[in-house]
Amino acid sequence: MPSNSKIKFDRSQALKAAMMVFWKKGYGGASLSDLTEAMGINKPSMYATFGNKEVLFVKATEHYVESVDLVHRQQLLAVESDLPTRLKAYLSSVISGQCCENTPKGCYISLCVSEAEGECIPQTAVAKIKEVSQFAYQALVDVFTHDEEAKQRNLHVDAQLHARFLITFLSGTAAMARAGTGQEALLPLVTQAMKGIGL
Protein backbone atom coordinates (compact mmCIF):
# COMPACT_ATOMS: atom_id res chain seq x y z
CA MET A 1 0.00 0.00 0.00
CA PRO A 2 1.63 3.25 -1.10
CA SER A 3 1.88 5.89 1.55
CA ASN A 4 0.24 9.12 0.50
CA SER A 5 2.70 11.39 2.34
CA LYS A 6 5.66 11.81 0.05
CA ILE A 7 5.66 15.56 0.07
CA LYS A 8 9.21 16.81 0.18
CA PHE A 9 8.31 20.42 0.95
CA ASP A 10 5.93 21.99 3.45
CA ARG A 11 2.83 22.86 1.48
CA SER A 12 1.47 25.45 3.90
CA GLN A 13 4.85 27.09 4.28
CA ALA A 14 5.11 27.31 0.50
CA LEU A 15 1.65 28.86 0.41
CA LYS A 16 2.69 31.39 3.01
CA ALA A 17 5.76 32.27 0.98
CA ALA A 18 3.62 32.72 -2.12
CA MET A 19 1.26 34.94 -0.14
CA MET A 20 4.21 37.13 0.83
CA VAL A 21 5.28 37.53 -2.79
CA PHE A 22 1.77 38.43 -3.97
CA TRP A 23 1.50 40.81 -1.00
CA LYS A 24 4.64 42.59 -2.05
CA LYS A 25 4.32 42.56 -5.84
CA GLY A 26 0.66 41.99 -6.62
CA TYR A 27 -0.58 39.39 -9.08
CA GLY A 28 0.99 40.69 -12.27
CA GLY A 29 4.22 41.75 -10.63
CA ALA A 30 4.81 38.33 -9.11
CA SER A 31 6.44 36.14 -11.75
CA LEU A 32 6.54 32.39 -11.49
CA SER A 33 10.27 32.71 -10.89
CA ASP A 34 9.68 35.05 -7.97
CA LEU A 35 7.07 32.72 -6.54
CA THR A 36 8.86 29.41 -6.90
CA GLU A 37 12.13 30.88 -5.63
CA ALA A 38 10.43 32.19 -2.50
CA MET A 39 8.54 28.93 -2.05
CA GLY A 40 11.76 26.94 -2.34
CA ILE A 41 10.44 24.72 -5.11
CA ASN A 42 10.56 24.79 -8.88
CA LYS A 43 7.89 25.34 -11.43
CA PRO A 44 6.73 21.75 -12.11
CA SER A 45 6.32 21.16 -8.36
CA MET A 46 4.23 24.29 -8.08
CA TYR A 47 2.15 23.23 -11.04
CA ALA A 48 1.63 19.72 -9.66
CA THR A 49 0.69 21.00 -6.22
CA PHE A 50 -1.50 24.01 -6.93
CA GLY A 51 -2.49 23.85 -10.61
CA ASN A 52 -1.33 27.17 -11.98
CA LYS A 53 -0.56 30.73 -11.00
CA GLU A 54 -4.22 31.66 -10.88
CA VAL A 55 -5.33 29.01 -8.36
CA LEU A 56 -2.14 29.58 -6.39
CA PHE A 57 -3.23 33.19 -6.06
CA VAL A 58 -6.69 32.15 -4.91
CA LYS A 59 -5.20 29.81 -2.29
CA ALA A 60 -2.75 32.48 -1.17
CA THR A 61 -5.59 34.98 -0.88
CA GLU A 62 -7.61 32.60 1.27
CA HIS A 63 -4.54 32.02 3.40
CA TYR A 64 -4.17 35.77 3.87
CA VAL A 65 -7.77 36.16 4.97
CA GLU A 66 -7.55 33.30 7.46
CA SER A 67 -4.10 33.98 8.88
CA VAL A 68 -3.97 37.78 8.81
CA ASP A 69 -7.28 39.47 8.16
CA LEU A 70 -9.41 37.33 10.44
CA VAL A 71 -7.21 38.02 13.46
CA HIS A 72 -7.86 41.74 13.30
CA ARG A 73 -11.61 41.32 12.97
CA GLN A 74 -11.75 39.28 16.17
CA GLN A 75 -10.93 42.49 18.04
CA LEU A 76 -14.45 43.61 17.19
CA LEU A 77 -16.01 40.77 19.13
CA ALA A 78 -14.11 41.03 22.42
CA VAL A 79 -17.07 40.85 24.77
CA GLU A 80 -15.33 42.34 27.77
CA SER A 81 -14.76 45.75 26.11
CA ASP A 82 -17.15 48.52 25.24
CA LEU A 83 -17.76 49.50 21.62
CA PRO A 84 -15.35 52.43 21.27
CA THR A 85 -12.59 50.32 22.80
CA ARG A 86 -13.29 47.44 20.46
CA LEU A 87 -13.39 49.68 17.40
CA LYS A 88 -10.18 51.40 18.41
CA ALA A 89 -8.52 48.04 19.02
CA TYR A 90 -9.66 46.84 15.61
CA LEU A 91 -8.43 49.90 13.76
CA SER A 92 -5.13 49.89 15.61
CA SER A 93 -4.65 46.19 15.01
CA VAL A 94 -5.18 46.58 11.26
CA ILE A 95 -2.81 49.53 11.07
CA SER A 96 -0.12 47.72 13.02
CA GLY A 97 -0.42 44.86 10.57
CA GLN A 98 -0.12 47.23 7.63
CA CYS A 99 3.11 48.62 9.06
CA CYS A 100 4.58 45.34 10.33
CA GLU A 101 8.28 44.91 9.63
CA ASN A 102 8.02 41.17 9.04
CA THR A 103 5.55 41.45 6.19
CA PRO A 104 5.18 43.63 3.08
CA LYS A 105 3.80 47.07 3.78
CA GLY A 106 0.14 47.86 3.25
CA CYS A 107 -2.77 45.54 2.66
CA TYR A 108 -2.66 42.49 0.39
CA ILE A 109 -6.33 42.91 -0.49
CA SER A 110 -6.21 46.64 -1.21
CA LEU A 111 -3.22 46.14 -3.45
CA CYS A 112 -4.84 43.41 -5.50
CA VAL A 113 -8.22 45.15 -5.71
CA SER A 114 -6.41 48.12 -7.16
CA GLU A 115 -4.64 45.91 -9.64
CA ALA A 116 -7.84 44.11 -10.56
CA GLU A 117 -9.29 47.21 -12.19
CA GLY A 118 -6.47 47.22 -14.72
CA GLU A 119 -7.87 44.17 -16.52
CA CYS A 120 -4.55 42.36 -16.30
CA ILE A 121 -5.72 39.62 -13.91
CA PRO A 122 -7.65 36.43 -14.74
CA GLN A 123 -11.35 36.25 -13.99
CA THR A 124 -11.42 33.82 -11.08
CA ALA A 125 -8.62 35.69 -9.32
CA VAL A 126 -10.57 38.94 -9.65
CA ALA A 127 -13.70 37.25 -8.34
CA LYS A 128 -11.89 35.92 -5.27
CA ILE A 129 -10.25 39.21 -4.42
CA LYS A 130 -13.52 41.10 -4.84
CA GLU A 131 -15.25 38.58 -2.62
CA VAL A 132 -12.84 38.83 0.29
CA SER A 133 -12.61 42.61 -0.02
CA GLN A 134 -16.18 42.78 1.29
CA PHE A 135 -15.51 40.91 4.53
CA ALA A 136 -14.22 43.81 6.61
CA TYR A 137 -16.97 46.16 5.46
CA GLN A 138 -19.61 43.58 6.20
CA ALA A 139 -18.19 42.88 9.65
CA LEU A 140 -18.40 46.58 10.51
CA VAL A 141 -21.92 46.90 9.16
CA ASP A 142 -22.93 43.93 11.30
CA VAL A 143 -21.44 45.50 14.40
CA PHE A 144 -23.10 48.86 13.82
CA THR A 145 -26.39 47.18 12.99
CA HIS A 146 -26.72 44.51 15.65
CA ASP A 147 -24.45 45.40 18.57
CA GLU A 148 -26.52 46.47 21.56
CA GLU A 149 -24.16 49.27 22.50
CA ALA A 150 -24.13 50.52 18.93
CA LYS A 151 -27.90 50.77 18.94
CA GLN A 152 -27.83 52.68 22.22
CA ARG A 153 -25.44 55.14 20.63
CA ASN A 154 -27.72 55.44 17.59
CA LEU A 155 -24.96 54.19 15.30
CA HIS A 156 -27.31 51.68 13.68
CA VAL A 157 -29.28 54.33 11.79
CA ASP A 158 -26.42 55.06 9.40
CA ALA A 159 -24.62 51.76 9.86
CA GLN A 160 -23.47 51.56 6.25
CA LEU A 161 -22.24 55.13 6.24
CA HIS A 162 -20.20 54.62 9.39
CA ALA A 163 -18.82 51.31 8.18
CA ARG A 164 -17.93 52.85 4.82
CA PHE A 165 -16.12 55.70 6.53
CA LEU A 166 -13.99 53.37 8.64
CA ILE A 167 -13.21 51.11 5.70
CA THR A 168 -12.23 54.16 3.68
CA PHE A 169 -10.00 55.24 6.54
CA LEU A 170 -8.34 51.82 6.70
CA SER A 171 -7.91 51.75 2.92
CA GLY A 172 -6.18 55.08 3.34
CA THR A 173 -3.83 53.87 6.05
CA ALA A 174 -3.05 50.86 3.88
CA ALA A 175 -2.01 53.16 1.05
CA MET A 176 0.00 55.35 3.40
CA ALA A 177 1.73 52.36 4.97
CA ARG A 178 2.48 51.00 1.51
CA ALA A 179 4.07 54.34 0.66
CA GLY A 180 6.34 54.12 3.69
CA THR A 181 4.49 55.94 6.47
CA GLY A 182 5.19 54.24 9.81
CA GLN A 183 2.71 53.21 12.47
CA GLU A 184 3.97 55.97 14.79
CA ALA A 185 2.45 58.39 12.26
CA LEU A 186 -0.66 56.35 11.44
CA LEU A 187 -1.86 55.15 14.84
CA PRO A 188 -2.59 58.71 16.08
CA LEU A 189 -5.05 59.07 13.21
CA VAL A 190 -7.33 56.49 14.84
CA THR A 191 -8.55 59.08 17.34
CA GLN A 192 -9.53 61.41 14.49
CA ALA A 193 -11.27 58.62 12.61
CA MET A 194 -13.30 57.84 15.72
CA LYS A 195 -14.36 61.46 15.88
CA GLY A 196 -15.61 61.08 12.31
CA ILE A 197 -18.30 58.66 13.49
CA GLY A 198 -19.00 60.62 16.64
CA LEU A 199 -16.99 58.54 19.12
Next chain:
Amino acid sequence: MPSNSKIKFDRSQALKAAMMVFWKKGYGGASLSDLTEAMGINKPSMYATFGNKEVLFVKATEHYVESVDLVHRQQLLAVESDLPTRLKAYLSSVISGQCCENTPKGCYISLCVSEAEGECIPQTAVAKIKEVSQFAYQALVDVFTHDEEAKQRNLHVDAQLHARFLITFLSGTAAMARAGTGQEALLPLVTQAMKGIGL
Protein backbone atom coordinates in the same frame (compact mmCIF):
# COMPACT_ATOMS: atom_id res chain seq x y z
CA MET B 1 16.06 76.14 -43.69
CA PRO B 2 14.24 73.03 -42.52
CA SER B 3 11.10 73.69 -40.54
CA ASN B 4 11.12 72.04 -37.12
CA SER B 5 7.40 71.25 -37.09
CA LYS B 6 7.01 68.02 -38.96
CA ILE B 7 5.06 66.21 -36.29
CA LYS B 8 2.32 64.15 -37.87
CA PHE B 9 0.54 63.39 -34.59
CA ASP B 10 -0.50 65.61 -31.68
CA ARG B 11 2.20 65.15 -29.09
CA SER B 12 0.18 66.39 -26.12
CA GLN B 13 -2.83 64.34 -27.12
CA ALA B 14 -0.62 61.26 -27.33
CA LEU B 15 0.74 62.08 -23.88
CA LYS B 16 -2.76 62.38 -22.52
CA ALA B 17 -3.65 59.00 -24.01
CA ALA B 18 -0.57 57.46 -22.43
CA MET B 19 -1.52 59.02 -19.09
CA MET B 20 -4.94 57.37 -19.33
CA VAL B 21 -3.38 53.95 -19.92
CA PHE B 22 -0.96 54.28 -17.01
CA TRP B 23 -3.85 55.54 -14.89
CA LYS B 24 -5.86 52.46 -15.67
CA LYS B 25 -3.17 49.77 -15.68
CA GLY B 26 -0.23 51.15 -13.74
CA TYR B 27 3.34 51.09 -15.02
CA GLY B 28 3.91 47.37 -15.23
CA GLY B 29 0.43 46.59 -16.49
CA ALA B 30 0.69 49.04 -19.37
CA SER B 31 2.47 47.31 -22.23
CA LEU B 32 4.00 49.20 -25.11
CA SER B 33 1.28 47.75 -27.29
CA ASP B 34 -1.41 49.14 -24.98
CA LEU B 35 0.29 52.52 -24.93
CA THR B 36 1.02 52.95 -28.63
CA GLU B 37 -2.41 51.70 -29.61
CA ALA B 38 -4.09 54.25 -27.34
CA MET B 39 -1.72 56.97 -28.51
CA GLY B 40 -2.51 56.19 -32.14
CA ILE B 41 1.13 55.76 -33.11
CA ASN B 42 3.50 52.84 -33.39
CA LYS B 43 6.49 51.91 -31.35
CA PRO B 44 9.28 53.61 -33.34
CA SER B 45 7.36 56.90 -33.25
CA MET B 46 6.93 56.61 -29.50
CA TYR B 47 10.60 55.85 -29.07
CA ALA B 48 11.65 58.75 -31.30
CA THR B 49 9.37 61.20 -29.54
CA PHE B 50 9.70 60.28 -25.86
CA GLY B 51 12.77 58.05 -25.52
CA ASN B 52 11.44 54.94 -23.86
CA LYS B 53 8.66 53.65 -21.64
CA GLU B 54 10.30 55.03 -18.52
CA VAL B 55 10.56 58.67 -19.63
CA LEU B 56 7.12 58.38 -21.22
CA PHE B 57 5.83 57.48 -17.78
CA VAL B 58 7.62 60.45 -16.21
CA LYS B 59 6.13 62.82 -18.80
CA ALA B 60 2.69 61.27 -18.36
CA THR B 61 2.97 61.66 -14.60
CA GLU B 62 3.88 65.32 -14.94
CA HIS B 63 0.95 65.75 -17.30
CA TYR B 64 -1.35 64.20 -14.70
CA VAL B 65 -0.12 66.53 -11.98
CA GLU B 66 -0.54 69.62 -14.13
CA SER B 67 -3.82 68.76 -15.82
CA VAL B 68 -5.65 66.90 -13.03
CA ASP B 69 -4.07 67.17 -9.62
CA LEU B 70 -3.29 70.87 -9.72
CA VAL B 71 -6.89 71.80 -10.47
CA HIS B 72 -8.15 70.25 -7.26
CA ARG B 73 -5.51 71.96 -5.14
CA GLN B 74 -6.57 75.36 -6.40
CA GLN B 75 -9.79 74.92 -4.42
CA LEU B 76 -7.67 75.39 -1.30
CA LEU B 77 -6.69 78.90 -2.31
CA ALA B 78 -10.10 80.39 -3.19
CA VAL B 79 -9.80 83.65 -1.25
CA GLU B 80 -13.50 84.39 -1.11
CA SER B 81 -14.34 81.30 0.95
CA ASP B 82 -13.68 80.44 4.58
CA LEU B 83 -11.43 77.56 5.53
CA PRO B 84 -14.01 74.81 6.11
CA THR B 85 -15.64 75.65 2.79
CA ARG B 86 -12.32 75.53 0.98
CA LEU B 87 -11.33 72.24 2.56
CA LYS B 88 -14.70 70.71 1.79
CA ALA B 89 -14.50 71.94 -1.79
CA TYR B 90 -11.01 70.47 -2.12
CA LEU B 91 -11.96 67.08 -0.73
CA SER B 92 -15.13 66.93 -2.82
CA SER B 93 -13.26 67.97 -5.94
CA VAL B 94 -10.67 65.22 -5.49
CA ILE B 95 -13.33 62.60 -4.84
CA SER B 96 -15.35 63.65 -7.88
CA GLY B 97 -12.21 63.27 -9.96
CA GLN B 98 -11.59 59.81 -8.52
CA CYS B 99 -15.09 58.74 -9.52
CA CYS B 100 -15.25 60.53 -12.90
CA GLU B 101 -16.78 58.48 -15.68
CA ASN B 102 -14.47 59.88 -18.36
CA THR B 103 -11.26 58.75 -16.68
CA PRO B 104 -10.05 55.58 -14.97
CA LYS B 105 -11.31 55.16 -11.43
CA GLY B 106 -9.16 56.11 -8.46
CA CYS B 107 -5.96 58.11 -8.32
CA TYR B 108 -3.11 57.75 -10.80
CA ILE B 109 -0.57 58.61 -8.13
CA SER B 110 -1.92 56.31 -5.44
CA LEU B 111 -1.97 53.45 -7.89
CA CYS B 112 1.62 53.93 -8.99
CA VAL B 113 2.94 54.56 -5.47
CA SER B 114 1.41 51.24 -4.50
CA GLU B 115 3.04 49.56 -7.47
CA ALA B 116 6.39 51.21 -6.77
CA GLU B 117 6.84 49.22 -3.57
CA GLY B 118 6.84 46.00 -5.54
CA GLU B 119 10.28 46.73 -7.01
CA CYS B 120 9.02 46.17 -10.54
CA ILE B 121 9.44 49.77 -11.71
CA PRO B 122 12.63 51.53 -12.89
CA GLN B 123 14.40 53.93 -10.55
CA THR B 124 13.67 57.28 -12.19
CA ALA B 125 9.99 56.40 -12.52
CA VAL B 126 9.82 55.57 -8.82
CA ALA B 127 11.60 58.80 -7.96
CA LYS B 128 9.15 60.87 -9.97
CA ILE B 129 6.06 59.23 -8.54
CA LYS B 130 7.39 59.58 -4.98
CA GLU B 131 8.13 63.21 -5.64
CA VAL B 132 4.68 64.15 -6.87
CA SER B 133 2.98 62.06 -4.20
CA GLN B 134 4.16 64.65 -1.65
CA PHE B 135 2.51 67.64 -3.32
CA ALA B 136 -0.98 67.25 -1.88
CA TYR B 137 0.28 66.58 1.64
CA GLN B 138 2.57 69.59 1.47
CA ALA B 139 -0.20 71.82 0.19
CA LEU B 140 -2.39 70.87 3.16
CA VAL B 141 0.44 71.35 5.64
CA ASP B 142 1.02 74.80 4.17
CA VAL B 143 -2.63 75.72 4.55
CA PHE B 144 -2.85 74.51 8.14
CA THR B 145 0.45 76.21 8.99
CA HIS B 146 0.16 79.61 7.30
CA ASP B 147 -3.52 80.32 6.66
CA GLU B 148 -4.79 83.03 8.97
CA GLU B 149 -8.10 81.35 9.60
CA ALA B 150 -6.36 78.06 10.32
CA LYS B 151 -4.27 79.74 13.00
CA GLN B 152 -7.38 81.29 14.55
CA ARG B 153 -8.89 77.82 14.76
CA ASN B 154 -5.69 76.47 16.32
CA LEU B 155 -5.23 74.04 13.45
CA HIS B 156 -1.61 75.08 13.02
CA VAL B 157 -0.44 73.36 16.20
CA ASP B 158 -0.89 69.87 14.74
CA ALA B 159 -0.71 70.90 11.11
CA GLN B 160 1.08 67.74 10.00
CA LEU B 161 -1.32 65.49 11.88
CA HIS B 162 -4.36 67.15 10.33
CA ALA B 163 -2.82 67.10 6.86
CA ARG B 164 -1.87 63.47 7.25
CA PHE B 165 -5.40 62.58 8.31
CA LEU B 166 -6.95 64.24 5.26
CA ILE B 167 -4.41 62.70 2.90
CA THR B 168 -5.10 59.33 4.44
CA PHE B 169 -8.80 59.92 3.93
CA LEU B 170 -8.29 60.84 0.28
CA SER B 171 -6.02 57.85 -0.26
CA GLY B 172 -8.88 55.81 1.13
CA THR B 173 -11.48 57.29 -1.17
CA ALA B 174 -9.10 56.69 -4.07
CA ALA B 175 -8.93 53.00 -3.17
CA MET B 176 -12.70 52.83 -2.72
CA ALA B 177 -13.34 54.58 -6.02
CA ARG B 178 -10.89 52.25 -7.72
CA ALA B 179 -12.82 49.31 -6.29
CA GLY B 180 -16.03 50.63 -7.78
CA THR B 181 -17.64 52.75 -5.06
CA GLY B 182 -19.44 55.73 -6.62
CA GLN B 183 -19.25 59.36 -5.62
CA GLU B 184 -22.80 59.24 -4.26
CA ALA B 185 -21.39 56.94 -1.58
CA LEU B 186 -18.06 58.73 -1.09
CA LEU B 187 -19.02 62.40 -1.03
CA PRO B 188 -21.07 62.03 2.18
CA LEU B 189 -17.90 60.86 3.94
CA VAL B 190 -16.41 64.34 3.55
CA THR B 191 -18.54 65.60 6.44
CA GLN B 192 -17.20 62.85 8.70
CA ALA B 193 -13.63 63.51 7.64
CA MET B 194 -14.10 67.18 8.54
CA LYS B 195 -15.28 66.11 11.98
CA GLY B 196 -12.02 64.20 12.32
CA ILE B 197 -10.07 67.45 12.31
CA GLY B 198 -12.66 69.26 14.44
CA LEU B 199 -14.47 71.14 11.68
Next chain:
DNA sequence: CTTCAACTTTACCGATCGGTACAAAGTAAA
Protein backbone atom coordinates in the same frame (compact mmCIF):
# COMPACT_ATOMS: atom_id res chain seq x y z
C1' DC C 1 19.52 -5.59 -5.18
C1' DT C 2 15.63 -4.88 -8.05
C1' DT C 3 11.51 -2.59 -9.12
C1' DC C 4 8.28 0.83 -9.36
C1' DA C 5 6.14 4.98 -8.27
C1' DA C 6 6.52 9.72 -6.79
C1' DC C 7 9.14 13.74 -6.85
C1' DT C 8 12.62 17.01 -8.73
C1' DT C 9 15.44 18.84 -12.25
C1' DT C 10 16.61 20.31 -16.78
C1' DA C 11 15.36 21.87 -20.84
C1' DC C 12 12.20 23.64 -23.71
C1' DC C 13 7.43 25.42 -25.74
C1' DG C 14 4.84 29.49 -28.01
C1' DA C 15 3.67 34.13 -26.72
C1' DT C 16 4.74 38.55 -25.34
C1' DC C 17 7.77 41.79 -23.24
C1' DG C 18 10.65 46.44 -24.17
C1' DG C 19 13.35 48.10 -27.73
C1' DT C 20 15.37 48.72 -32.68
C1' DA C 21 17.22 48.20 -37.63
C1' DC C 22 15.73 49.07 -42.04
C1' DA C 23 13.26 50.19 -45.88
C1' DA C 24 8.92 52.13 -47.86
C1' DA C 25 6.21 56.34 -47.92
C1' DG C 26 5.59 61.07 -47.57
C1' DT C 27 7.11 66.12 -47.62
C1' DA C 28 9.53 70.33 -48.72
C1' DA C 29 13.05 72.79 -51.09
C1' DA C 30 15.52 73.18 -55.40
Next chain:
DNA sequence: TTTACTTTGTACCGATCGGTAAAGTTGAAG
Protein backbone atom coordinates in the same frame (compact mmCIF):
# COMPACT_ATOMS: atom_id res chain seq x y z
C1' DT D 1 10.76 66.25 -61.39
C1' DT D 2 14.64 65.61 -58.79
C1' DT D 3 16.87 65.64 -54.43
C1' DA D 4 17.43 65.57 -49.43
C1' DC D 5 15.31 64.40 -45.40
C1' DT D 6 11.96 62.95 -41.93
C1' DT D 7 8.19 59.94 -40.55
C1' DT D 8 6.09 55.74 -40.79
C1' DG D 9 5.23 50.60 -41.05
C1' DT D 10 7.26 46.00 -41.06
C1' DA D 11 9.81 42.85 -39.27
C1' DC D 12 12.85 41.48 -36.02
C1' DC D 13 16.11 41.35 -31.66
C1' DG D 14 17.23 38.98 -27.03
C1' DA D 15 14.89 38.35 -22.69
C1' DT D 16 11.25 36.83 -20.00
C1' DC D 17 6.55 35.46 -19.45
C1' DG D 18 3.30 31.25 -17.92
C1' DG D 19 3.30 26.54 -18.61
C1' DT D 20 5.01 21.60 -19.70
C1' DA D 21 7.35 17.21 -21.49
C1' DA D 22 10.69 14.15 -20.38
C1' DA D 23 14.74 12.66 -18.20
C1' DG D 24 17.01 12.17 -13.71
C1' DT D 25 16.77 11.41 -8.64
C1' DT D 26 14.93 9.55 -4.57
C1' DG D 27 12.93 6.16 -1.38
C1' DA D 28 10.29 2.39 0.14
C1' DA D 29 8.26 -2.22 -0.90
C1' DG D 30 9.29 -6.76 -2.54
